[in-house]
Amino acid sequence: MDSLNLxxxxxxxxxxxxxSIRTQVMTMGGMVEQQLSDAITAMHNQDSELAKRV
Structure with a gap:
């Protein structure tokens, strides 16, 4: 294999x-977004079961 091909x-x-890293970071960002949404919902509704899952 010559230098250009290498x-x-x-x-x-x-x-x-x-x-691949970009895709993984985007996936993790989506998970964080969902967890924040669930945490806010749990606090707003005083839902301790949802809070435990977050």
Missing amino acids: NKHISGQFNAELE
């Missing part, structure tokens, strides 16, 4: 890994 391979692999 650089393309490394760059492609790096981009794929960055995209």
